[in-house]
Each structure stands twice: as C-alpha cells, then as structure tokens.
Amino acid sequence: MSSSIPHDRLTGALRRQSVKKNVAAIHVSGKLTLLQRKLSNVLLLNAYDSLVTRSKHQIDARTLCMMVGYNSNDMDTLKQSLRSLAETTAEWDMLDANGRQEWGVSALLSYAKLSAGVCEYAYSPALAEKLHDPKVFALINLNIQRRFTSGHALALYENCYRFLRTGSTGWWPIDLFRRLMGLDGSAYYESFKHLNAKIIKPAVAEVNKTSNILITPELHKMGRQVSEIRFLIKENPQLAMLDIDDGEGLRQGAVYTALMELGVSDRLARQWISQHGEDYVSEKIVYLKGRGGVDSPVGYLSAALKNDYKAEKPVAPTPKAKAAAV
DNA sequence: GAGAGTTCCGCAAACACGCT
DNA sequence: AGCGTGTTTGCGGAACTCTC
Numbered sequence A: 001m002s003s004s005i006p007h008d009r010l011t012g013a014l015r016r017q018s019v020k021k022n023v024a025a026i027h028v029s030g031k032l033t034l035l036q037r038k039l040s041n042v043l044l045l046n047a048y049d050s051l052v053t054r055s056k057h058q059i060d061a062r063t064l065c066m067m068v069g070y071n072s073n074d075m076d077t078l079k080q081s082l083r084s085l086a087e088t089t090a091e092w093d094m095l096d097a098n099g100r101q102e103w104g105v106s107a108l109l110s111y112a113k114l115s116a117g118v119c120e121y122a123y124s125p126a127l128a129e130k131l132h133d134p135k136v137f138a139l140i141n142l143n144i145q146r147r148f149t150s151g152h153a154l155a156l157y158e159n160c161y162r163f164l165r166t167g168s169t170g171w172w173p174i175d176l177f178r179r180l181m182g183l184d185g186s187a188y189y190e191s192f193k194h195l196n197a198k199i200i201k202p203a204v205a206e207v208n209k210t211s212n213i214l215i216t217p218e219l220h221k222m223g224r225q226v227s228e229i230r231f232l233i234k235e236n237p238q239l240a241m242l243d244i245d246d247g248e249g250l251r252q253g254a255v256y257t258a259l260m261e262l263g264v265s266d267r268l269a270r271q272w273i274s275q276h277g278e279d280y281v282s283e284k285i286v287y288l289k290g291r292g293g294v295d296s297p298v299g300y301l302s303a304a305l306k307n308d309y310k311a312e313k314p315v316a317p318t319p320k321a322k323a324a325a326v
Numbered sequence B: 001g002a003g004a005g006t007t008c009c010g011c012a013a014a015c016a017c018g019c020t
Numbered sequence C: 001a002g003c004g005t006g007t008t009t010g011c012g013g014a015a016c017t018c019t020c
Helices: A010-015 A034-050 A061-067 A075-087 A125-131 A134-139 A151-161 A174-180 A192-210 A248-252 A254-261 A266-276 A278-291 A297-307 A319-325
Strands: A057-060 A089-095 A101-107 A111-115 A118-122 A213-222 A225-235
Touching: A034 A057, A034 A061, A034 A075, A034 A151, A057 A061, A061 A075, A061 A118, A075 A111, A101 A125, A151 A192, A151 A213, A151 A225, A174 A192, A174 A225, A192 A213, A192 A225, A254 A266, A254 A278, A266 A278, A266 A297, A278 A297
Parallel strands: none
Antiparallel strands: A057 A118, A089 A101, A111 A118, A213 A225
C-alpha cells in the first residue's frame, strides 16, 4: 500500500494511553462444560483486582460454589472441574504494545488446590497479563452467565457480546465456529445440519431469551454448502443489563418462602417461579395445602404444576402422588 | 442425489441435592 | 465430607421431507 503517512507522528503513539487489546483474540481450546465456564469466570472475577500484583489467589470454596450457582456438597465434582480448567489451554493472538504480533498459549489455571474449605489457585503470569483488561472484566457479567443453562449458549454469548458495538461478528468459517463452540474433533458436527439443529438454534434461542443481547445468525453458502456464519447483534431492549437480577429478587417473595417451607430446593423453587409465575405457583400451593394427607408434598406439587391440578376436580394424579395420597 | 432442515430416540456423562 | 440417586445435558444417530 502507498500510505505510510509521515506526518502521523511517533509522539501520537506515545500520547495514546490506552493500548487497544483485542479481547476477541483470547480463546479457549477444548471443551468446557457450563459449570467449568462459570467456574473459570468466577475465579477470574475474584482474582481480577490483584491479577497482576499477586501470584496466587484465594476464594472460599463455599462462596465459590454459591457464586456459580452450584449448590451441592459434592467436592468431587468441584475437583473435577478445577482439574479440567488446569488441563485446558487458552490461546491468544494479538498485537502487543509495540504493534507486533504476539501469539501465546497457557493453561487456564496454573494450579488449584483445595484445603480447609479454601480454594487457592493461580494464573500463569503471561495469561494474567492478557486477562487484565477492562473489556475482559466487562465480559464476565455474572448475573447474565448464571442464567444460562446450556454451555453452548454461554459460549456463543461470550463470543458475540464483544461485538455488540460493531453490530455483528465477522464472517466465521464454519470450522472456526466449531472451534469457538468447543466442538472440533466431532465428526457428527461436520455436517452443518446437525450443527445447526443441535447447537446453533438452541443456543441462539437461549441467548435471545436470557441475555441482554439479541442475535440473528446469517449464513454464507458456497454452492449448497454452508461455508461461513456470522451473527448480527443488537441490544435486547427487554433485558437491559440493569433489569437482570440473579434470582435474589425472587428469594424475597412470599411464594419462594412458602416453597422453601415445603422443603423445595432453592434451584427448583426459582425454576418454578420463573417458569410458571408467582401466581400460578401460589395457587398450586394453596391447592396442595387444601388436600392434606399428601406425604410427598414436593412431588405432588411438581405434578400439580405440570398438570394444572384444579381445586374442583383434580386431574388424574401421577402414580406416585396417587400412592402418596392414600 | 446431495445437502439442508426437522423431529424423533437412546445412552453416557455431568450435575443437583438430600441423606448420613 | 462423601454416597446414592434422580434429573439434565451433550452427543450421536435414524427417519423423513424439502429444495436445489
């Protein structure tokens, strides 16, 4: 190209305080389950402030479980997840401060250990430096990520969100897209129709339903074959960032309290309320209380919600509930 | 016929969570 | 803190239609 503009002074580069790092250039290879993705984000968030100043970080294991929305006492699963994070690599390909191309690879966590209920972990110095970027921080919106139920949807969200200002992602060769979703190495998904049916459609639907962006897939074909994909991205007016709460609001409600008293688990209670609405759930609770003699209230309530039991004339209860009612 | 698109099914692994 | 168990998710596949 001809334009090596000489009057663009070197001092210009010196004056520029903020070096633009390309967040899009960090990507994680291999497959992470939803729990693992959430976990890595929580760990990063926890470490963020001291990312470059301290070489190791700590978080209470209980808090950790709570923040990823994982309510179980099963430490084995947590261990498994931490292990896979340590085994997973992150790769970056970006311009360094001098405008030179830099490529690098690092384990997501250099180590993690659990002792006395505290989880201690560390990032490799090189990765920590890459991660210490306000844009990365903004990306990790816990309130949003906690809402996702599918790992693919969260992966898609993470890969799309940073293009919000641009309005669309670039055209991704299908190959690249598969890698972004952590699906490479699967013969099954080499067929686009399968990829579309199992991954793209459900993930797009979930992103649009639960996050603060709306995405629309667009396809490029070469002949009949789909060769590239991109996503148009808009803000989701229905779900501005501020409107999204993490279920804490629900936990204050009377319906939630009533469910807890019946012995319903936290997760299920939130799921029912958000799925059916408070009124409907509370109607069924009233109905349940009117029945009496039910020895598995939770199971009965579950059936009542699903089959819309009415006070006048109960629809045939499930076998289990029927047995319980005798 | 080749590939997309859709709708079923089944299995294994991951996960949730009460119980002890 | 770990075990047992029921549920959900991920993944592969079959069958069938639709459109170039």
